[in-house]
Amino acid sequence: MDICLSRTQELTHIRPTTIHGMLWLQTHFENSHWEALASDLVQIPQEQAELLANDASDAGLSINFIPSILVSKNF
Numbered sequence: 913m914d915i916c917l918s919r920t921q922e923l924t925h926i927r928p929t930t931i932h933g934m935l936w937l938q939t940h941f942e943n944s945h946w947e948a949l950a951s952d953l954v955q956i957p958q959e960q961a962e963l964l965a966n967d968a969s970d971a972g973l974s975i976n977f978i979p980s981i982l983v984s985k986n987f
Contacts, residue, residue: 913929913976914936914968914973915928915929915974915976916976917937917964917965917972917977919978919980922957922964923956923958924951924956925955926954926955926956928950933973934949936968936973941954949958970982
């Protein structure tokens with residue numbers, strides 16, 4: 913897996929998991945966002961995440977798209 917996309921309630925968190933994933937993301941984001949990408953701090957709207965995932969897959973990257981994450985404080 914090169915990029916992991918995990919959906920939260922309204923946004924999708926982007927986490928590059930390989931150098932190939934990070935390099936590919938750098939071609940799609942401005943230089944000013946690279947540090948945030950490398951630090952797993954980027955979230956984008958769901959529609960944009962789906963487009964990004966399709967584009968990355970078409971480029972030959974392996975994408976893991978986690979549909980939804982809910983955090984519960986009570987177990």
